[in-house]
Amino acid sequence: MKLIFEKSKEGRTAFSLPKLDVPEVKIELENELLRKEEPNLPQVNELEVVRHYNELERKNHSVDSGFYPLGSCTMKYNPMLNEEMANLFNNIHPYLDEEQVQGALELMYNLQKYLGEITGMDAVTLQPAAGAHGELTGMLIVRKYIEDNGYTNKTKVILPDSAHGTNPASAKMAGFDVVEVKSGSDGRVDLEEFKKVMDDSVAAIMLTNPNTLGLFEKDILEIARLAHEHNALLYYDGANLNAIMGKVRPGDMGFDIVHLNLHKTFSTPHGMGGPGSGPVGVKEKLKDYLPKPIVDINEDGKYFFNYDIPKSCGRLRTFYGNFSVMVRAYTYILMMGKEGLKFASEMAVLNANYLRKKLEKEFDIAYDEICKHEFVIDGSFLKEYGVKTLDFAKRLLDYGIHPPTIYFPLIVHEAMMIEPTETESKEELDRFVEVMHKILEEAKTDPEILKGAPRNTPVRRLNETIANKQLKLRG
Amino acid sequence: MKRFPYIPHTEEDIKEMMNVIGIDDIKELYKDVPKLFEGELNISESKSEIEVKRELLELSNRNANLEDYAMFRGAGIYKHYVPSAVYQLATKRNFLTAYTPYQAEVSQGTLQALYEFQTAICELTGMEVANSSMYDGGTAVAEAILMASRVNKKHKSLVAKSIHPEYIEVSRTYTESQGLEIELINYDEKTGRIDLEDLKDKIDENTSSVVISYPNFFGVIENIKRIKEVLPEKVLLIVNAYPIALGLLEAPGKLGADIVVGEGQSLGNYMSFGGPTFGFFASKQKYIRQMPGRIIGETVDADGKRGFVMVLQTREQHIRRAKATSNICSNHALMAVIASVYLSIIGREGLKEIAYQNYQKAHYLAEKLIETEKFDPVFEGEFFNEFVIKPKFDLDKFNEKLLEEKFIGPLNLGRFFDDMKNYGLFCTTELNTKEEIDYLISKVGEIDEINL
Numbered sequence: 001m002k003l004i005f006e007k008s009k010e011g012r013t014a015f016s017l018p019k020l021d022v023p024e025v026k027i028e029l030e031n032e033l034l035r036k037e038e039p040n041l042p043q044v045n046e047l048e049v050v051r052h053y054n055e056l057e058r059k060n061h062s063v064d065s066g067f068y069p070l071g072s073c074t075m076k077y078n079p080m081l082n083e084e085m086a087n088l089f090n091n092i093h094p095y096l097d098e099e100q101v102q103g104a105l106e107l108m109y110n111l112q113k114y115l116g117e118i119t120g121m122d123a124v125t126l127q128p129a130a131g132a133h134g135e136l137t138g139m140l141i142v143r144k145y146i147e148d149n150g151y152t153n154k155t156k157v158i159l160p161d162s163a164h165g166t167n168p169a170s171a172k173m174a175g176f177d178v179v180e181v182k183s184g185s186d187g188r189v190d191l192e193e194f195k196k197v198m199d200d201s202v203a204a205i206m207l208t209n210p211n212t213l214g215l216f217e218k219d220i221l222e223i224a225r226l227a228h229e230h231n232a233l234l235y236y237d238g239a240n241l242n243a244i245m246g247k248v249r250p251g252d253m254g255f256d257i258v259h260l261n262l263h264k265t266f267s268t269p270h271g272m273g274g275p276g277s278g279p280v281g282v283k284e285k286l287k288d289y290l291p292k293p294i295v296d297i298n299e300d301g302k303y304f305f306n307y308d309i310p311k312s313c314g315r316l317r318t319f320y321g322n323f324s325v326m327v328r329a330y331t332y333i334l335m336m337g338k339e340g341l342k343f344a345s346e347m348a349v350l351n352a353n354y355l356r357k358k359l360e361k362e363f364d365i366a367y368d369e370i371c372k373h374e375f376v377i378d379g380s381f382l383k384e385y386g387v388k389t390l391d392f393a394k395r396l397l398d399y400g401i402h403p404p405t406i407y408f409p410l411i412v413h414e415a416m417m418i419e420p421t422e423t424e425s426k427e428e429l430d431r432f433v434e435v436m437h438k439i440l441e442e443a444k445t446d447p448e449i450l451k452g453a454p455r456n457t458p459v460r461r462l463n464e465t466i467a468n469k470q471l472k473l474r475g
Numbered sequence: 476m477k478r479f480p481y482i483p484h485t486e487e488d489i490k491e492m493m494n495v496i497g498i499d500d501i502k503e504l505y506k507d508v509p510k511l512f513e514g515e516l517n518i519s520e521s522k523s524e525i526e527v528k529r530e531l532l533e534l535s536n537r538n539a540n541l542e543d544y545a546m547f548r549g550a551g552i553y554k555h556y557v558p559s560a561v562y563q564l565a566t567k568r569n570f571l572t573a574y575t576p577y578q579a580e581v582s583q584g585t586l587q588a589l590y591e592f593q594t595a596i597c598e599l600t601g602m603e604v605a606n607s608s609m610y611d612g613g614t615a616v617a618e619a620i621l622m623a624s625r626v627n628k629k630h631k632s633l634v635a636k637s638i639h640p641e642y643i644e645v646s647r648t649y650t651e652s653q654g655l656e657i658e659l660i661n662y663d664e665k666t667g668r669i670d671l672e673d674l675k676d677k678i679d680e681n682t683s684s685v686v687i688s689y690p691n692f693f694g695v696i697e698n699i700k701r702i703k704e705v706l707p708e709k710v711l712l713i714v715n716a717y718p719i720a721l722g723l724l725e726a727p728g729k730l731g732a733d734i735v736v737g738e739g740q741s742l743g744n745y746m747s748f749g750g751p752t753f754g755f756f757a758s759k760q761k762y763i764r765q766m767p768g769r770i771i772g773e774t775v776d777a778d779g780k781r782g783f784v785m786v787l788q789t790r791e792q793h794i795r796r797a798k799a800t801s802n803i804c805s806n807h808a809l810m811a812v813i814a815s816v817y818l819s820i821i822g823r824e825g826l827k828e829i830a831y832q833n834y835q836k837a838h839y840l841a842e843k844l845i846e847t848e849k850f851d852p853v854f855e856g857e858f859f860n861e862f863v864i865k866p867k868f869d870l871d872k873f874n875e876k877l878l879e880e881k882f883i884g885p886l887n888l889g890r891f892f893d894d895m896k897n898y899g900l901f902c903t904t905e906l907n908t909k910e911e912i913d914y915l916i917s918k919v920g921e922i923d924e925i926n927l
Contacts, residue, residue, distance in 0.1 A: 001781075004591055004819050015558060015825035020832050021909040022839035027723070029857050032700050035725050039598035041823040046560055049819050053564040053588070060584035062573040070574060077481055078572050081524055088535035091542045094552055094749030095886055100878075103537030104748055117517050129610035129751070130805040132792070143652055169792035169802035175652035178797040216507045246516050248508050263805070267481070271809030272585040273575035273769065274608070275751035291648075314648030318551060318613035318641045318738070319749025331531060337521030340479050347484050349504045354492040370496075370504055397581050405577070408793070425483035426492060452777075457580040460777035467774035467784045471763070473604050474594040475773075 003475040004042045004052050014046040059458040060272075061402045067428055069355075071374045071405040071417025072164070072212055074242050074264035076348075081335065082267065082328035089327050094319040098304050104323065105303035108295040111330045112279075118341065119238070119258045120251020121281030125290045127321040131239060132166035134259030134278025135206075137291060139174030140313040141257060141282060142204045142233050144289040148311055151231060154203035160189050162212045162409040164239060176203060183411055187213045187367040194223060200230050208237035209253070210244070210372035212409040212417070214352060224254025233257060233286075241265045242421070243349055243372035246342025256283045262322075266329035277325035291316050347422035348373040351429060355420055358433040362440055366412045373421070377404075379414030385443040387450045389414040392439060394461060395453035399435045479521065541746065543881060545911040547840075549861050549902030550692070550886045551612070551639050552749055553741045555719065555829070556906055558820050561743045565813040575769075575805070579784045580776075586783035589808060590771045592815040599718055599818075600735040601726025602757035606768040608811035609803065612738025613642040615754030616686060616715050617649035618767045618801055619734045620657075622758070623684035623711040625765045625800065630655050631681040635669050637662040637691035638715055640891040646686075660685070667695035667854030667863070675705050682707070684734075688715040689727060693900065694837075694861030695854050696724065703731030718742050718755070719904075720859045722830030734758045743817025744810050753807035753814065764790060767801030769808075829905050833860035836903040836912065843916045844901070850919075853898060861902040863888065863895075868922055870897050882915060 027034070044052070061068070068075035092104055112124040128134040139157070146154045157171040158179045168178045179197050184190030188211065198205075205227050209217045217223065227234045236250040236258035242265045250258045262268050262277040270276070282290060292312045293305035305320070336344060349372050356375045360368055366376040379389035393403035393416070405417040420429060442449045454460065484492075493499065505511060522530075546554040569584060576582030589607040596605035609615040620632045632650070634643055636659045647657055658677055661670040669687055678685075685706060690696045703712050714727040716737045721727075727735045740752035758766060764787065772786035792799040821829065837860040844850050850864040866873065874884035889896035903912065 001587070003587070003594070005594060008822075013822050013824055014560070014820040015822060017556075017825070017828055017832065017905060018908075020835055022836055022912065024835055025838050025842070027834060029696065029724075030698065032730065033696060033698060033725050033857075035721070035723055035827075036729075037726075038823050038827060039595075039721065039726070041595060041598060041821070041826060042819045043822045043824070044819060046820070049560060049816065050564060052819070053567070053816060056584035056588055057564075057567045057569040058584070059581075059587075060569040060573045061578070061581035062569040062571070064568040064572045068574070070577070073574055075572075075574055079481055081527065083566075083571075085528070085531045088531060089538065090745035090747055091540050091554075092538050092748040093541060093546070093548060093554070093746050093883070095548060095550055095890075096539055096883070097878075100539040101748065103534035106537070107534050114518055120512075129614070129807070130803075132802045132804045133610060133614075136802055140648065140652060165791075165793035165796045165799070166802050166804050168797035169795075169799045172797040172799075173649075173653065173802050175654070216505075218507050218509065221509050244508075247505055247512060248510060249512050252510050252512060269571045269809075270574045270805075271571055271807075272573045272582075272589070272812065273808040274805040275610075275753075275807045275809060276805040277751075314651070315641060315644040316614075316648055317645060317750075318611050318639065321749075322751040323748035324745075325751060327531070331527060333518065334522050334527045334530065335481075335524070336479065338516040338518040339477065340482075340521040341516065341518070343477075343479060344482060346501045346504070347482050347489075350484070350489065350492055350496075350501065353496045353504060357495050357497075370507065372504075393578070394580070397578060402581065403578055422482050422484075426488045454580050458583050459580055459780055459782040462579045462776050462782045462784050463774045464784050464786075467772040467786050471786065472773040473590075473763075473770060473786070474597045475591065 001055060004044060005475045007044050007048055007052065008042040010043060012043045012045045014044055014049050066400050066402065067424060067432055068402040069404050069418045069420050070402060071419040072239055073405065074419060074421060076267055076421040077423035078267050078269040079332065082331045085331040086324040086327045089324060102303055105295050107330055108326060109297060109303050111326055112295060114333050115260060115279050116281050118245055119281045120249030121258060122284040123287045123290060124279055124281040125294050126279045126326055127291045127316050128278035128280055129317050129322055130274060130276035131259060131261040131278040132170055133316060134280045135166055135170035136173055137280045137316050138235050138257045138259055139170050139176065141286055141289045143174050144311060144313045145233060145286060146203050153201050156202045157204045157206060158197055158202055159206040162411050163206060164212065164237060167206045167237060171206065187215045188217050188219065189223065191219050191222065198226055198230060202230060202232040204233045204235050206235040206237060208240050210240045213367055213376050214371035214374040215367055216372060220253050239264060240373065243345055245345040246338060247345055251283065256286060262325055262329040267332045268325045268328040275322050275325055277322040289313050344422045351420040351422060351424060355418060355429055359436060362437060374417055374419035376412050377416040378412050379416055382443060386447045387443050389416055391450040391453065395439045395450045397454040398456045401432060401435060545882045545907065547901055547903065547915065548883045548886050550900055551738060552746050553904055554746060554906055555741050555904050557743050560820055561813060561817050565816045570809065570812060576785060579782065583782060586771050588812045588815055590773065590783050592811045593771060595815055595818045596755045596757050599721045600716060600757045601728025602735050603760040604763050605755065605757035606766055606770050608806040608808060609754030609756050609768055610807055611752050611754045612715065613645035615736035615756050616642045617646040619713045619736050620646055620650055620684055620686065622734065622765050622767060623713060624655055626711060626762055627683050627709050629681050629683035632657050632684045632686060633660050633674060633677055633682060634686040635660050635688065635691065637669065637693055638686060638688040639692050666856040667693045668697055668856045669702060671705060678707065678710065682710050684711040684713050686713045686715065690717060690720055690859045693854060693863045694858040695856035696859060699727055699730035699732060719830055719833060722826035723834055739810065739814050742814035744813050751807055751810055753810035765800060768803050768806055832905045833903065836907050837862060840901060840903050840912050844919060847916065847919045849922060860904060861900060863898055863900050865898050870899050877918060
């Protein structure tokens with residue numbers, strides 16, 4: 001379809017402004033600073049814009065349009081109420097006096113408390129704009145901690161080979177060397193391998209638990225003990241928190257720092273890849289290193305931004321974080337309450353195990369045991385039919401289902417990571433199972449159907465090689 | 476069993492599903508967890524939609540809703556007009572509740588919208604390539620400094636003291652741990668522009684980049700061309716631009732900028748207490764492989780039909796892991812699409828007109844304020860829609876008085892600069908009417924009477 005720029009026609013407009021009502025002055029700017037050529041923005045009328053974006057919208061799969069079992073991304077339903085509540089707070093400027101934003105500050109203060117409670121942490125910052133941003137924040141807190149304690153030899157961060165790619169990238173951005181520890185045959189961190197790389201030069205260990213295979217790190221208490229024995233900090237990647245709310249708290253397991261993804265666990269919309277929000281929680285001993293400001297309350301019951309964090313790791317973004325995402329998460333927490341959050345986790349795990357069980361006969365489940373909220377299929381077996389996981393995924397599109405995450409985690413060949421979330425019904429899961437089996441049957445009898453998929457989508461399979469070779473990045 | 480509107484499971488469903496799994500109790504799903512949380516979270520019990528709505532309404536009522544206020548404050552976040560169609564289109568549920576376009580065939584809406592966004596940003600900035608957004612203006616500046624360092628392998632950035640103070644803080648946080656150095660460049664106290672002599676003095680063989688804002692934090696318009704002229708060839712010029720001003724000001728790309736970034740909030744995004752907004756990021760094509768963030772490219776499908784995909788992913792963290800250009804994964808795609816819709820609606824003429832009105836209204840206000848003789852002018856440099864003047868009275872008290880009339884007065888620069896206590900940073904946009912500007916000026920006239 002045409003770009004909006006290609007629909008442009010000189011003289012059309014979708015915009016009007018009141019006539020300038022102040023006396024005009026001559027613009028006094030050096031000639032070179034005056035724009036000579038206007039930016040070539042579209043000239044279209046309002047109906048054209050409306051039709052254009054309506055057409056684009058129809059070309060998207062979303063949670064609202066169908067099943068989205070994208071492992072590790074936690075594509076749960078985003079309640080309508082969240083949006084309405086967020087809109088109540090659209091018109092606040094960040095540099096108003098605190099007096100004028102007491103409602104917003106109270107909301108932030110409460111959210112800090114709730115997230116601390118859910119994770120078992122003592123203090124929380126809401127500043128980071130996304131999960132990876134939270135990771136960077138966490139790693140910079142680690143950096144301040146080791147500097148402050150004089151641990152000059154601590155240069156390394158350990159993470160498992162199943163970790164999200166953002167983990168090593170964030171550790172590197174904070175100036176650490178990354179050491180990968182191999183997973184054992186049971187899909188967990190191999191304790192013996194871990195001991196080999198664990199020494200006093202380690203500043204932190206980054207883990208997600210349950211891990212990206214959907215498995216709980218059973219040895220977590222021992223890992224925490226070893227970490228702390230070497231004065232290293234244990235970092236919790238909260239991408240998979242949706243499996244454990246109200247069931248187990250990272251803080252109780254020995255984690256010192258966590259980041260959360262409000263857009264995953266707390267039902268704020270993913271918005272095509274952002275905005276997210278990645279609050280970071282820490283144990284008491286790390287409170288002084290949080291980014292500033294955090295929201296606090298004084299003796300008179302007034303909320304304020306506390307900038308008095310002398311050892312702070314700095315500021316990670318302008319203003320206070322993704323406030324309207326916070327409103328959505330706060331709304332969700334109030335709606336669910338303590339029992340609802342716990343129930344959500346239980347149902348997310350129930351759904352994942354139900355799917356795993358339903359699929360295990362015909363599909364090769366990478367680690368076929370009780371999982372948490374996601375599990376991984378090893379698609380290598382598809383090779384005997386001459387197809388790959390990619391082909392299988394593309395065929396799912398023809399049935400109106402967004403494929404699972406594919407080719408991640410890296411330690412499973414031809415991986416397909418499935419995360420149904422708690423908001424899908426048994427009927428929807430049954431339908432998914434049916435489609436999975438149907439496609440498998442197609443793979444066996446007519447693999448060309450898979451290789452030629454998708455067919456029922458707005459475009460057929462897209463050529464990524466051409467896109468990368470002949471870079472065309474703008475219209 | 477309590478019912479939750481977002482969870483579909485009936486008791487019967489749960490039983491059937493447990494049967495399939497071969498368990499009798501949900502607890503068995505957690506039997507491998509060594510330390511279960513036995514208590515109850517210290518959070519209230521679940522509430523109904525009616526109760527939650529009441530609670531949030533009550534909270535929101537304790538904020539100033541700037542819809543009802545005359546706004547004379549900017550400093551990085553601006554109250555501009557958002558046309559009705561912008562949110563109704565950009566926040567449709569298939570945009571709002573979609574994820575990163577990992578499966579391009581069912582994400583053409585996202586991909587094309589972001590491709591159009593990249594196109595619009597290139598047009599605005601006069602640059603060759605753009606990514607599909609950063610978290611905000613501050614992180615965009617910080618990442619630009621890191622990118623410049625990857626390009627020329629040098630490790631010092633000269634940052635104008637006159638960029639947004641919080642951007643400087645963010646840049647320090649981002650660069651310090653990577654062994655990069657940030658040195659501040661003074662502004663000329665007379666003009667408010669960057670002090671070119673100070674800049675020249677501080678450039679050495681380690682200098683990787685120079686960062687300026689256009690207009691700067693004081694609202695003063697820097698002369699990019701003259702700055703570029705004093706830079707050695709290998710030093711990259713990073714320009715943080717206010718996008719609305721680019722309807723009037725020459726595109727930074729035409730004046731020698733190597734990387735152009737900025738805060739995109741003004742392009743159709745609400746103020747939302749400062750977030751989410753988005754950062755835009757554009758550069759010369761030759762630096763593309765060092766660019767952070769997600770980039771969308773055009774391609775064809777199996778039938779030769781036009782389509783869009785994510786490109787150059789080998790720079791990104793999910794492929795390159797520790798060797799990625801940046802750890803940024805989720806960006807602010809929705810905000811970028813809001814901007815894209817906004818720019819499509821206002822179009823070429825709209826942007827020009829908005830910029831023109833912003834300029835005119837600010838100049839009218841500045842002139843009238845100076846005429847009251849209750850302010851001293853501060854900088855001689857030309858400004859766009861924001862300017863600094865120094866009142867001969869207590870600015871905070873004046874702002875308090877204004878507030879009673881539902882006027883948000885200027886930012887007191889003492890918040891950020893010790894040597895600018897009681898200096899006011901005023902801002903106007905197309906939303907300020909002559910009537911409210913005149914009223915503000917009349918309030919200045921009453922100052923003796925209100926005895927500040």
